[in-house]
Amino acid sequence: MTAPGSVGIVTPKTMRFDAPLALASGASFASYELLYETYGELNAARSNAVLVCHALNASHHVAGSYEGEEKSLGWWDNMVGPGKPVDTNRFFVIGVNNPGSCFGSTGPMSIDPASGRRYGSRFPVVTVEDWVNVQARLADRLGIERFAAVMGGSLGGMQALSWALQYPQRIAHCVAIATTPKLTAQNIAFNDVARTAIQNDPDFHGGDFYEYGVKPRRGLGVARMIGHITYLSGADMAEKFGRMLRHQDYGYSFGIEFEVESYLRYQGDKFADYFDANTYLLITRALDYFDPARACGGDLVQALARAEAKFFLASFTTDWRFAPARSREIVEALIANHRDVTYAEVDAPHGHDAFLMDDPRYHRAVAAYFDRIAREVRA
């Protein structure tokens, strides 16, 4: 039915929640909808479920494709599928779109039932902790008491970490890749420049641009260009683009002269086509706020003491956004707590984006770890 290695054609599902949900900010959702997808089969013991958490510009669509849409491959299809590192022949894998995102779950573009208008600027600020609470409710409804693993990369890795702290008994393994226990000043600075570019765009209208029939495309484009630079390594950009020109010689203009400019502007434009500006603000703010050690006066060892899961962490040598040292902080704090932790520091050229790439050493490490999880599930 499915091609080898692919989960094949998939269809997202919608689940509606009518019980109010309190958020970290003090605001609350009266009701909300979640889009999610599942791959593989939940076993009779309901013990083989793996939750995959998404990062900034991804969604519930982790693996497979949509009927009739050739270019609709899931964002982590190289990781999740039959015979893949997260093997859907053994695991029941769930991808869920977080509220605030722009891919189908309740977000700034949704109609606020209280006003009958799109949320826009009135959508509440959400945190990693809020998302984990939302995901836990979805698990309740799906009848999953405890996940074999919660996994994610970057912001997704923060959610996996937060699961281990918010619901220590509901997660057997935490798989956190290319992540950090908190953003640095430089990380926050890049986010803030991106947000400023969006807020500056006259088409943003304070977040209520939907009502004007416009979209802050230029601001979103600049935000994406900045983000994109931080996702790639300098060496990777040098290798891919170097100083290659679009034309034979310098044109002495402020248009596109270098290939890297063409690439970045194209990425910015493409992003502006499909992404929502309010979502960009919301998700970068959730990144800024994540700091589980904050409640413990900055002491990460103390913060992680409540975790009961076993941990797998991976980082990538050329990732300067969330450098290996940031993963090592987590590893060291876990070791100080005598937790079971596996750590892979992968020599890879692709910077932060390496976590999405099909790197054999990286994937072998993840596959080996999920083999171990599968043995525990069977046991």
Added chain:
Amino acid sequence: MTAPGSVGIVTPKTMRFDAPLALASGASFASYELLYETYGELNAARSNAVLVCHALNASHHVAGSYEGEEKSLGWWDNMVGPGKPVDTNRFFVIGVNNPGSCFGSTGPMSIDPASGRRYGSRFPVVTVEDWVNVQARLADRLGIERFAAVMGGSLGGMQALSWALQYPQRIAHCVAIATTPKLTAQNIAFNDVARTAIQNDPDFHGGDFYEYGVKPRRGLGVARMIGHITYLSGADMAEKFGRMLRHQDYGYSFGIEFEVESYLRYQGDKFADYFDANTYLLITRALDYFDPARACGGDLVQALARAEAKFFLASFTTDWRFAPARSREIVEALIANHRDVTYAEVDAPHGHDAFLMDDPRYHRAVAAYFDRIAREVRA
């Protein structure tokens, strides 16, 4: 007359050039004016002149202060003055504002004599090589056949290097600090995002905003925020700001929450007050284009073969914009050419901006090198 260590009160001078100047782009200036300052006295042999070249947001105002303007200290006052590393008791130091800049020399805000309107978008694209030609004409008019040294940091260092290649017999020493033989793809990418932010601002009007009585302040602010992040080291930002909040707790907003956001937005605003958007485009483009090895098929050794000067280079360990490895490329290419080269790699926390700081080890190295130059001048 002057306080110890300071050149004291200074006054800029203007020089007008009426002979046409051909530019790298094929365009030309029919005439132009330069603002410049001088400190110290030219000796009888006219052999003690030092030219200081400025980087992106600096000018001819290198040292001293303006009468009645308390906060008008020159941008490299810690480097240039009596008893300072570049000792004005021994050297005749010249600072000159490059055309295209916005501090008094002919630039986009100037009136184009051909049209009677401000140049705006019609100001020609200028290169490092063009600036060096302009500076050489100024030297001619000042009766300086040969500089004891041409020096600069960052983009200023590129001009010093280019002097050694364009006028090999007119420069005894090239002092190039925190510089690079060419921008990387990542460097160009950051410049392009900054330019895009400016070009996107509706108040930019394609570069002719002067005629509309507006200024693309928001675009300039974002450009400066991006630039500023690249001038500082991650460690320095962590030290200065960390995750410090403006208020006691998270405000769950997209306003200013973290101190680093407040700092960056303030820097952006301040920059938008005094800087010109067209100048930002022009100067970042000059940075992009600089690549003296390009004419030699990328072979820097071959490109530097024509240099006859002696060289001093310095770089800073935490500079990730123009990292020490970039200076080392130049040093190695000079050594391959059997040139006399001194290189200091300074362990400093301040990133790219370290070249402007009053770092004792850095300043001692520059002072020692200028002692040597002074001995040669006397000999």
